[in-house]
Amino acid sequence: MSISYDTxxxxxxxxxLVAAAYLSRAGHKVLVLERRDTVGGATTTEEVFPGxxxxxxxxxxxxxxxxxxxxxxxxxxxxxxxxxxxxVFVPVVEGTPLMLWRDPIKTAEAIRxxxxxxxxxxxxxxxxIGKAAGFLEAAWTTTPPDVTGNNIGDLIASAKxxxxxxxxxxxxxxxxxxxLPMSVYELLRDWFESDLLKGALAASAVTGLxxxxxxxxxxxxxxxxxxxxxxxxxxxxxxxxxxxxxxxxALVADCEASGSEVRTGAAVxxxxxxxxxxxxxxxxxxxxxxxxxxxxxxPRRTFFDLMEPSEMxxxxxxKISNIRYRGVCAKVHLVLSGLPDFTCRPGVGDHLNGVxxxxxxxxxxxxxxxxxxxGHPSRQPYLEVSIPSRADPxxxxxxxxxxxxxxxxxxxxxxxxxxxxxxxxxxxxxAVATLVEYAPNLSSLVEASHVMTPLDLEQQFGLSEGNVYHxxxxxxxxxxxxxxxxxxxxxxxxxxxYLCGAGTHPGGGVTGVPGFNxxxxxxxx
Amino acid sequence: xxxxxxxxxxxxxxRTTPFHSRTxxxxxxxxxxxxxxxxxxxxxxxxxxxxYWAIRSSAALIDVSPLYKYGIEGPDAExxxxxxxxxxVTKCKLHQVLYxxxxxxDGKVMDDGTLTRLTDDSFRLTSAExxxxxxxxxxxxxxxxxxxxxxxxxxxxxxxxxxxRILHQAADAVADDLGFFRHTTGxxxxxxxxxxxxxxxxxxxxxxxxxxxxAEALWDGIMEAGDAHLILPAGMLALDIARVEAGLVLIGVDxxxxxxxxxxxxxxxxxxxxxxxxxxxxxxSFVGRDALIAEKERGPEWKLRGLEVxxxxxxxxxxxxxxxxxxxSEGWRASVPVYSGNAQIGYATxxxxxxxxxxxxxxxxxxxxxxxxxxxxxxxxTVEHHRKKAKVRVVETPFFNPDxxxxxxxxxR
Numbered sequence: 001m002s003i004s005y006d007t008x009x010x011x012x013x014x015x016x017l018v019a020a021a022y023l024s025r026a027g028h029k030v031l032v033l034e035r036r037d038t039v040g041g042a043t044t045t046e047e048v049f050p051g052x053x054x055x056x057x058x059x060x061x062x063x064x065x066x067x068x069x070x071x072x073x074x075x076x077x078x079x080x081x082x083x084x085x086x087x088v089f090v091p092v093v094e095g096t097p098l099m100l101w102r103d104p105i106k107t108a109e110a111i112r113x114x115x116x117x118x119x120x121x122x123x124x125x126x127x128x129i130g131k132a133a134g135f136l137e138a139a140w141t142t143t144p145p146d147v148t149g150n151n152i153g154d155l156i157a158s159a160k161x162x163x164x165x166x167x168x169x170x171x172x173x174x175x176x177x178x179x180l181p182m183s184v185y186e187l188l189r190d191w192f193e194s195d196l197l198k199g200a201l202a203a204s205a206v207t208g209l210x211x212x213x214x215x216x217x218x219x220x221x222x223x224x225x226x227x228x229x230x231x232x233x234x235x236x237x238x239x240x241x242x243x244x245x246x247x248x249x250a251l252v253a254d255c256e257a258s259g260s261e262v263r264t265g266a267a268v269x270x271x272x273x274x275x276x277x278x279x280x281x282x283x284x285x286x287x288x289x290x291x292x293x294x295x296x297x298x299p300r301r302t303f304f305d306l307m308e309p310s311e312m313x314x315x316x317x318x319k320i321s322n323i324r325y326r327g328v329c330a331k332v333h334l335v336l337s338g339l340p341d342f343t344c345r346p347g348v349g350d351h352l353n354g355v356x357x358x359x360x361x362x363x364x365x366x367x368x369x370x371x372x373x374x375g376h377p378s379r380q381p382y383l384e385v386s387i388p389s390r391a392d393p394x395x396x397x398x399x400x401x402x403x404x405x406x407x408x409x410x411x412x413x414x415x416x417x418x419x420x421x422x423x424x425x426x427x428x429x430x431a432v433a434t435l436v437e438y439a440p441n442l443s444s445l446v447e448a449s450h451v452m453t454p455l456d457l458e459q460q461f462g463l464s465e466g467n468v469y470h471x472x473x474x475x476x477x478x479x480x481x482x483x484x485x486x487x488x489x490x491x492x493x494x495x496x497x498y499l500c501g502a503g504t505h506p507g508g509g510v511t512g513v514p515g516f517n518x519x520x521x522x523x524x525x
Numbered sequence: 526x527x528x529x530x531x532x533x534x535x536x537x538x539x540r541t542t543p544f545h546s547r548t549x550x551x552x553x554x555x556x557x558x559x560x561x562x563x564x565x566x567x568x569x570x571x572x573x574x575x576x577y578w579a580i581r582s583s584a585a586l587i588d589v590s591p592l593y594k595y596g597i598e599g600p601d602a603e604x605x606x607x608x609x610x611x612x613x614v615t616k617c618k619l620h621q622v623l624y625x626x627x628x629x630x631d632g633k634v635m636d637d638g639t640l641t642r643l644t645d646d647s648f649r650l651t652s653a654e655x656x657x658x659x660x661x662x663x664x665x666x667x668x669x670x671x672x673x674x675x676x677x678x679x680x681x682x683x684x685x686x687x688x689x690r691i692l693h694q695a696a697d698a699v700a701d702d703l704g705f706f707r708h709t710t711g712x713x714x715x716x717x718x719x720x721x722x723x724x725x726x727x728x729x730x731x732x733x734x735x736x737x738x739x740a741e742a743l744w745d746g747i748m749e750a751g752d753a754h755l756i757l758p759a760g761m762l763a764l765d766i767a768r769v770e771a772g773l774v775l776i777g778v779d780x781x782x783x784x785x786x787x788x789x790x791x792x793x794x795x796x797x798x799x800x801x802x803x804x805x806x807x808x809x810s811f812v813g814r815d816a817l818i819a820e821k822e823r824g825p826e827w828k829l830r831g832l833e834v835x836x837x838x839x840x841x842x843x844x845x846x847x848x849x850x851x852x853x854s855e856g857w858r859a860s861v862p863v864y865s866g867n868a869q870i871g872y873a874t875x876x877x878x879x880x881x882x883x884x885x886x887x888x889x890x891x892x893x894x895x896x897x898x899x900x901x902x903x904x905x906x907t908v909e910h911h912r913k914k915a916k917v918r919v920v921e922t923p924f925f926n927p928d929x930x931x932x933x934x935x936x937x938r
Contacts, residue, residue, distance in 0.1 A: 276815065309666030310608045313630040314812060318662045 005031045005290040007522070008281055010268050010306065011462070011501065013041025016296030017251035017262070018515030019500040019522070021072050023294075024260035026523050031290070032255065033283060035267035035462065038245070039252050041296070042461045042468060043510050045245025045395075048450045052402055053243040053395040054333050056452065057461055058468070059386050059404040060355070061238050061247065062509035063228045067141075068516055077250035077257075080241040082391050084354035086110075088235045089345070090200045091438040092360050097344040098196050099351055104232030115194040125191050126232045131168055132176045133226040138164040140227060140506040140513050143521055144480035144488040181475060184218040185362055195361035202366075203359035203382050204235050208469045208508060210326035210411065212369030213362050217475040224473060224507065237354040241392050244510065271295070271302075271497065273311045278497035281306075294518065296501035298470035299323055299483040301462055307494075316493050319484040323477065323503075327454040327466025328372055330410035332431040335448040336401040339387065340439035352390050358383035358434060368409055375415025377427060381434060382408045400447070407431050412454035412465040419455035427451055469508025470501050479505060490518040491525070498522055539564050542590040543679035543740030547748075551758050558761060561653075561675075563591040566760035573855070574880070576763035580726050581881050583755035584685035586747060587764055589725075589732065590740075592638075593655055594678050598647040599669035606640060606648055608811050609663050611795055611804045617642045622706040622721050625803050626795050627656075632816030633783035633792035634800070635659065636776060639723050641708050649674075649734075653776040659784070663812065679740035683747060684730030684767070686929055687754035692731060695750035696720065700731060705931040714739075714746020725764060727771020729929040765856040766877045769888060772831060772922025774798055778858045779829065779874045779888055796825035797890070799922065828896035831922040832863070832873060832904060834885035838916035839906070846909045852878040852885060862905045863889050864914055870895045873904055879924060886924050887917070895919070 005028075009020045012034035024030045038044055042057030061081065069079065086099040086107075096114050101107045104126045112119035142161055145154035165173050179187055184205035188198040202213035205222035209215075229236040240246045252262050270282040271293050280289035295302040303312060303320045312320070345351050359365050359382050368378035384406040389396035396402045410427060417423055428451040436443050454466025463470065471477055480488045483503045490498050500518030502508040540563050542548070548566055556567040565588065568576060579585040597606060607614040612625040619642055626637035638651040650660075660671045683691060692700045692713075699711035700720045708721045716739035724730030735743045748756060768775065776782055780798055781791040794817065795804050805811075806818055839850040856877035863871040876887030887904065895902060898921050903914035 304666045310604070310663075310810065314659065314662035314665070315630065317665045321665050 005029050005288065007031070007292050007294055008033060008288060008290040009294045009296060009500070010271075010281065010302075011035070011041055011296035012039040012248070012252070012262055012264065013296050013501065014043040014248055014251060014510055014512055015501050015515035015518075016041070016294070017248060017255060018068055018072070018512040019294055019296065019519045020260055020262070021251055021254045021258065022516065022519035023522060024255055024258040025072075026519075028260075030255065030260035031288065032260065032262040033266040033268050033281065034262065034264045036460075037265045039262060039264060040245050040248030042457075042463065043244050043248050045243030048333060049335050049448050051397040052335060052400075053245070054402060054450070055244045055388065055404055056331065056333070057457075058244055058510045059239070059388065059406070060510070061240060061244065062225055062236070063511040063513075064238065064247070065141075065512045065516060066228065068512040072251065072254045074247070074250040074254065077253035079247055079250040082239045082241055084237040084239065084391060086350060087233060087237045087354045088200055088357050089351040089354060090196055090357045090359060091342045092196060092344050093437055095344065097342070097351070098200060100200065100234050102230070102233050102236075104234075107234070111194070111197060114196055115192070118192045118194045118197050121191055123232070126234055128172075128175065128179075129223065129226050129234065130229075130231055131172050132179065133223045133229065135165050135168060135176055136223050136506075137227045139479065140511075141517060143490070143517055144482070144505050146486060146489055147480050148486040179219045180223070181217055182219045183214050183216050184222050185214040185366075187219050187222075188362065195363070198362040199359040199364055200357055201234070202362040203357050203384070206365060206369065206382070207384070207406070207408070208327075208329055208467065209472060209474065210324075210328045210369075210372060210409070211474070212366040214366050220475055220478065221473050225509065227506075227511075235355065235357075237386070239386070239388055239392065241394070243388070243395055247510070268306055271307045273307065273494055273497070276311070277495045292496040292498060292522065294498040294500050294522065296499075296515070297462060298325075298464050298467075298501060298503040299499065300325070300464040302499060311494060313493060316484075316487070319486075323483055324472045324474070325412070325465035325467035326472055327412040327457060327463065327468065328409040329457070329466065329468050330407040330427055330454060331452040331457070332405040332407055332428050333450040334403040334405070334432070334446050335396070336403055336442075336445040337447055338441075338445050339390070339401055340403075340435065340445065341441045342439045344438065352387055356383075356385035356387075358385065358438070372409035372411040375411055375413055377410045377414075377430070378408070379430075381410075381430065383431060383434060384408070385435065405431050405435075410454055412458070412467075419453040424451045424453050424456070427453060470503035471507075473507050478507060482507060490521040542588050543737045544588045544590065544681070544744050546741060547744045548588055548758065556760070560761070561591040561593065565591060566758070568760040568762045569758050573760060573762035576757055576759035577766050577880060579755065579757035579759055580685050580728060580763055580767045582686060583757070584683060584687040584691055584751055585757055585759035585763065586744075586751065587682040587684065587759050589680045589682045590678075592675070592680060593652045594674045594680070595650045595652070595657065595660060596647070596672045596674045597650060597660070597669060599667075600646055601664075601667040601669040602646045602648055605664050605667050605669045606650070607808065609660065610640060611800075611811065611813070611817075612640075613805045613808055614640065614648075619645065620708040622708055622723055624706070624723075626798070626800050628795065628813030628817070629783045630812055630816070631783070631792070632794050632813035632820060633786075634780060634795055634798060635783045637774070637800070639721070641721055643708070654782055677737055679735055679737050679743065681733045681743065681747065682724050682726075682730060683733060683751075684724045684726040684728050686729055687751075687756070688730050691747065691751045691754050691756060692720065695746050701935075702933050703731075704933055714742040714744075714749075716742045716746075718743060725771070725773055726767040727773065727923050727925060727930060728767065728927060762855055766879065769856055769875050769877045769886060770879050770881065770923065770925040772799075772888065772924060774800075774829065774888070775858075775875065793827070793890075794820055794825060796820055797827040797829065799829040801825075825893060827871075827890050828893050830889055830891050830896050830898075831920040831924055832876075832887040832889050832902070832917040833920050833924075834887070834904060834906075835916040835918065836885075839885065842906065842908050842913045842915060848909065851908075854878065861887070863891060863917070864903045864905075865895050870902070882924060884924070888922070891919065
């Protein structure tokens, strides 16, 4: 007879671990079960090249909650966050490139080199983004109201959120409400003239979306990526020393310190549901019982792969099956013998510190999406390039460098062919070829490469359709509609089964907030 | 107004059934109605009287092709159906047919039909309304294919005391010992057919299924064999009386399908429709189970019952205005108040004069405490423009339930 747990958490991704840590601190006997042999889910660092610490999933911690870091004492467990400055370098093939600095005044001066009008509006723009993101931040940690019911507590929570919005002042409140559902194209057209600047900002709004910057609602995603960014900081680039997996390691350390158990190589085959209650899981053909089961897997995997779908009411099942995933990101990892030399900004310098964004104009990003719309990888992709070894030499031995590239758009569903070895190799070559246009020496620097297609992301990390956010971050799949209306409060129609992953409010990115919110709701029950 | 770009059954405003080339020339009355988008005979003759009597005393042939039909196949077919319907599909034997309703998550009836087990992992389900989406929703994550085969399959109901003898001749005796709610295969008029001992008349009867292209051969084969046994094509008016006598509910008339109900009160549970016997609460899980367990515990609020109108009461009411009792020659479908004293405690939804029983009968929803057999109530009747109350008595259904419906005696040669 195996021991029984209070709570089983499925998946040792960062949200699963955050939830586990809070629950075990509250006295639950928690067992975290991870299918892979490493912890972290898509927040993981792996030696895909011997001796190199490669962030195979996320390579930045977008909006990691300070509250979570503090509450769980993650610094004590070895977490060190590295904020890059400049945050973004946007190279060009010809002409003057752009850098965004953490200091908005310094950025305004950088922008002045390409447009004095844009330089003048930069600081007010960052203020607007800051206010709007501040509102989202309040919404992030609020459990969304259940719009399908009439719970008085929900109304109070909504009222509090409304009050927060109101405190922005009437003018700003109206402006925030106005811009939220807009396309980032329209927002930027209102503010700026420079294509390069618009490209830099638009790219941030479409990360992980099977949409271009001209699609409605992309302002919301832009703001999502600026929650917790700090005053005036645009496109924050925050890494973890030693690789992002150190964050997961720190979370595991905190779980274990409070008496929880994290088991790797333990794939959950099935969630056991008896009489409408989740009562445990099956692992290695053995049953493990618990008072409740908390899944950090995405909704499709949770309800269709890990459960008997017939345990769900058909209408709920339909809603879950209708969630859009449509992953568009691929990852390319390169071992470099030296640093790339950009034609527009020769030599080694600060510009290599943060993210290098291949997004020379908003139209460029929109065209990159056009291909995906018809089921083809972008011929001229938007690339988010990071060289973590620059600020953190420990991740690459012997003076070598690591380059981590998010390639967008690589649609999960291909019109022609499949994501086989040849498609994978072609994608890696295209990423390098795209960069070589800006930094011709790169081709001679590449010593090894490793490519993960959306299919690889699905198979390795269990991300349905390779969607890094556990469901597309579009307005219809956010807030009280995430994952689906009527189930946005971390609870599910199956009693004792909770969700705590990025498929729940507030969504994707390495934030820890879904896990934090889920733990709070579980403890409330 | 035909619309060319629409697929299949949406293209024409009203479609004809695969038997139309046979039914149309027989239709002396040109009395047609619409049934699920198909043109269907209400009656073939100017009055449906003879067609009704064919059902009860010889045999009637009814074109039931507009029934919705679904082919359900695959390793999970049994598990899938067991989840959807209220009856135990796991106990449905090969070549057995189940009559069953199915419910939404709140345990309210969405539709009802027959389910035939054709092989271990293939079934055919009939329904009155389209159900494909609901079926597909329930099949998410299961290894089962569900096809709407409504258009592919022609169907006839052969109903009445001489039906077995007709089939004996037409189908080479394959259905001679076919039991009640069983299925078999054979050949009629040179075409392969499936035969089920089912129907909507409460009499001895069969339903015969064949591919659309074989429809005319099937019709001809049955009519030819039926000639000596006084077969008559029958329409919906005759069928409507037979089904009220049989106490069989009609969707959209005696109950509102749950997913079409605008308000909660319009929905009915199987318990409220007299279909409690189809609800197998022992099944581990099926849609609506929790709600039905709760309802069973507290007892249903409503019950569907038969009402017999007192002849003396009718005679007295009409006598006051100097008329003999006026009786509905066609079945009616309306909501008619039912009273206990002065309080309305229910409503009748279908009624007719039963030519066979010589009784005015109705199906009514009654509040449970007024629903025991033998309870005396009254029902509204309109006598010469004035609303009156006729005495009625609550009775069990079916009103008419002949032994021949279920029995399987040797066929008289």
